Amino acid sequence: MGTLRRATPADAEDLTRLRGLMHLAMGAPRLTDEWRVACEASFRRRLESAELVAFGVEEAGRLVSCGAGWLEEHLPSPGQYDGRRGHIASMSTEHEWKRRGYAREVFGALMDWFAAQGVPRVDLRATDDGKDLYASFGFRVLGGATMAWLAPGVTPGMPGR
Numbered sequence: 001m002g003t004l005r006r007a008t009p010a011d012a013e014d015l016t017r018l019r020g021l022m023h024l025a026m027g028a029p030r031l032t033d034e035w036r037v038a039c040e041a042s043f044r045r046r047l048e049s050a051e052l053v054a055f056g057v058e059e060a061g062r063l064v065s066c067g068a069g070w071l072e073e074h075l076p077s078p079g080q081y082d083g084r085r086g087h088i089a090s091m092s093t094e095h096e097w098k099r100r101g102y103a104r105e106v107f108g109a110l111m112d113w114f115a116a117q118g119v120p121r122v123d124l125r126a127t128d129d130g131k132d133l134y135a136s137f138g139f140r141v142l143g144g145a146t147m148a149w150l151a152p153g154v155t156p157g158m159p160g161r
Contacts, residue, residue: 002064002097004105007054012043014063015054015090022092025127046070054090055109057102065093065102069110071119086114086122091130103133111137 007015016039020031046052052070056063068090074083088110093103114122126134 002057002059002100002102004055004057004102004109006109007047007056007063007066007068009044009047011054011056011063011066012040012047014056015043015066015068016040018056018063018066018092018094019090021094022090022127025092025129043068053110053113055106055113057093057097057105059097064097065106067091067103067106067110069113069122071117080120082118082120084117084119084121086117086119088122088124091124103130107133107137 016036019039020036023031043052043054047054052068054066054068056066058064067088069086069088072085072087074085076083088107091103091107111122122139124134124139126139
């Protein structure tokens with residue numbers, strides 16, 4: 001049985017490897033070395049500054065399942081006076097370690113972390129594989145009118161989270 005733990009900057013390579021699996025599952029055609037370097041650096045920097053929290057399940061000295069989260073502050077809305085929002089991303093488990101409850105453990109740890117912060121809303125983007133897990137924690141599809149502007153060179157339709 002794996003060990004659930006909070007990730008550290010030293011886990012940046014494992015977190016990047018697992019995030020890559022998530023991107024491939026969401027339709028990314030390939031992962032470049034340039035992306036890996038940038039992603040590892042981002043994980044290290046954000047974990048060091050406590051700007052991001054990540055949890056993972058460790059087996060045989062490496063993370064085999066993980067998820068990350070962070071806070072953003074939006075302006076208050078008529079239905080939510082506290083504008084803070086949590087975001088969950090990079091939920092991923094290596095294929096050979098699936099169906100062991102690791103994603104549920106990681107997700108539960110992230111949700112506990114957000115609850116300890118008193119965050120009133122948590123958002124995520126779900127793959128078909130993750131929808132049942134997220135729904136079991138009370139997540140639902142909101143719909144809405146989300147639009148995005150993309151800088152030149154950014155590929156439309158690629159998962160950003």
